[in-house]
Amino acid sequence: MQQLPVLDQPDACCAGLASAPLAEAEATELARVFKALGDPVRLRLLSMIASREGGEMCVCELTPAFDLAQPTISHHLKLLRQAGLIDCERRGTWVYYWALPSTMDSLAAVLRAPQAAQA
Amino acid sequence: MQQLPVLDQPDACCAGLASAPLAEAEATELARVFKALGDPVRLRLLSMIASREGGEMCVCELTPAFDLAQPTISHHLKLLRQAGLIDCERRGTWVYYWALPSTMDSLAAVLRAPQAAQA
DNA sequence: AGCTTGTATCGATGTTTGTGGATACAACCT
């Protein structure tokens, strides 16, 4: 259950896609995160969790929001977690998930055009 | 060869993943673009093109940069194009590709936490 | 201890996806 920290390289990745050609290793790590976002169900799950008032959401609320079997939702949550986009904790009977905005911000930075470097 | 304009909805999508739960249709469109980014080869292709000095890159330069057959590169470029991340034009014998930063910026905006809405 | 409910893992299955060989198309050059 590697919780891959993916995006903490000092410069290489955080400089942005458009500032220099991505090395193979960076591309592989980044692709894993983008792949996690490349499914409608996972995007909606992440969005539901991230937009939640208190910042957390119970699986028991997520599952019935979809027309999918419970194991399927569980599987998607696992992928989002492995991508470092969300994390979870069990509290008593229920498991709560929350978003990890730092990962999303890192991705956003990667997609943005180099800002200071031009103009 | 739909060149799906994906990210031009006025508010819904551009408000960001974390501001409100994504509707199913929005999620489907967004997922298609993220899926295009969810492959190391495509990420490197996009990065090579986007970081190119003149803004354009010839396929004849892209293909030999990978250990893959020419049809495979062509296929990946097609997916990036269908996602609205790049576009191309044939000039004489060669085909040139360039990045479409507006799509990347839109994605970045979707990933960013709502900035004005809180604080 | 048993029962019930919430969640994750396992195993199987149908679909999608990445890949490359063969081939077709496009443009140049004799």
Place this chain on the structure above:
DNA sequence: AGGTTGTATCCACAAACATCGATACAAGCT
């Protein structure tokens, strides 16, 4: 017209993926 080179499409195949039923695990309740 024929030949050569660059690029895209077609077809097939193996690997990856989304899905679900069955089952296992976790925690509360009686």
